[in-house]
Amino acid sequence: MRIGELSTATGIPVPTIKYYLREGLLAPGELTSPNQASYGESHIRRLRLIRALVDLAQVPVAQVKEIVASLDADDVPLHDQIGRAHRALTPARKPTASPEARAAAAVEVNALINRRGWTVEPEAPALATLIETVAALRDLGQDNLVAFLDAYAEAVDTFAQLEVQAVSAPTRDQLAESVVIGTILGETLISSLRLLAQESISADRWR
Amino acid sequence: MRIGELSTATGIPVPTIKYYLREGLLAPGELTSPNQASYGESHIRRLRLIRALVDLAQVPVAQVKEIVASLDADDVPLHDQIGRAHRALTPARKPTASPEARAAAAVEVNALINRRGWTVEPEAPALATLIETVAALRDLGQDNLVAFLDAYAEAVDTFAQLEVQAVSAPTRDQLAESVVIGTILGETLISSLRLLAQESISADRWR
DNA sequence: GTTTATGGATACTGATACTATCCGTCCTAT
């Protein structure tokens, strides 16, 4: 398959595919001659994944690159592979909250993790985001929401359990891909479902 | 309070505050003379909100503008106000999935909404995103995740119920603000909690 | 054997989120 066919097969313009190749999101095709390459089924799959991440989940291209790199690095334990994808997924955020609120939030979040019995390494980027968010909520005067942290954690555990159940791929490669897709598109799924549920409740309650 | 004090009070550079003023994210100060203005406590609050949305929740400035506009438009029913904020929150996404997958997903999603008994207007942007996501998951061969849609919806209902309980503001203005903050920062909260839960389960399972 | 497509490189574009500069005015300390 040449690049033009790859383009019509996926609906992605040729210059964009070239761009993804340049950026290292997509592996180069197999060279059949010094300036001619051929692409396979795997390239179509990969492009579909890239588009879902970029267009649907709005993941920046640089992070998509990290994510696909983590998928291709299957010579490490699966947990490490997933951890790497997770790290690529959590963007660096500028600190927002006041230092005092952040310090208090850190204590609070760590207590929550202990209550839950979660195994979390202290450098997990999601941990920093969580602390920052709790601190920001306090700064914004939304303590009532923070009071439900435990309930949130409980519900979130439900998701994570579900997702582990949902993952049942025959090969290691497909397993890793499933986990990554589930993590990312799962979030889009949850967020749109939540918006829908909120609208419904809001309609019932305030209209 | 002059703009310099507003800047030191919030930690936001003066040029950035001027930029937010230009973009209409922040109401102009009260003019004390033709070229001198004074800002109040409400401006500090608003700037804190803007920074939480922009830096923490990574909402684009144009959407933050819509959101704060919806907060200030308190002359309509609360449900409409929330709906407007919701619309500002759901970015337009390029269609990703194949038309067939999308049509099938639409049927599936509508059935889910009926089973749940949700009140959802057909033009809700979150509905389009949900359909697109389900379709993309099918296209990516992740049917096993889609099979858990009902369980997801169930868990998400839990969130939405919690959030409605959590909202208990004395005034209508603060209520609307609470709902918006809860909707947006709640998502950051859920997403980082979910990542943490996943890492924990992944550590227990695959390490 | 001419037109079209391709791989690879480089340049350009439009959008976003600020920063920087300028100007005339105003307040403030001396």
Add this chain to the structure above:
DNA sequence: ATAGGACGGATAGTATCAGTATCCATAAAC
């Protein structure tokens, strides 16, 4: 009263991101 800085408002410049466009020499298709 005046010098010096801050202010508001406007305009221009910058960095990053995600592509697009163009060019070239070669290869493929008709």
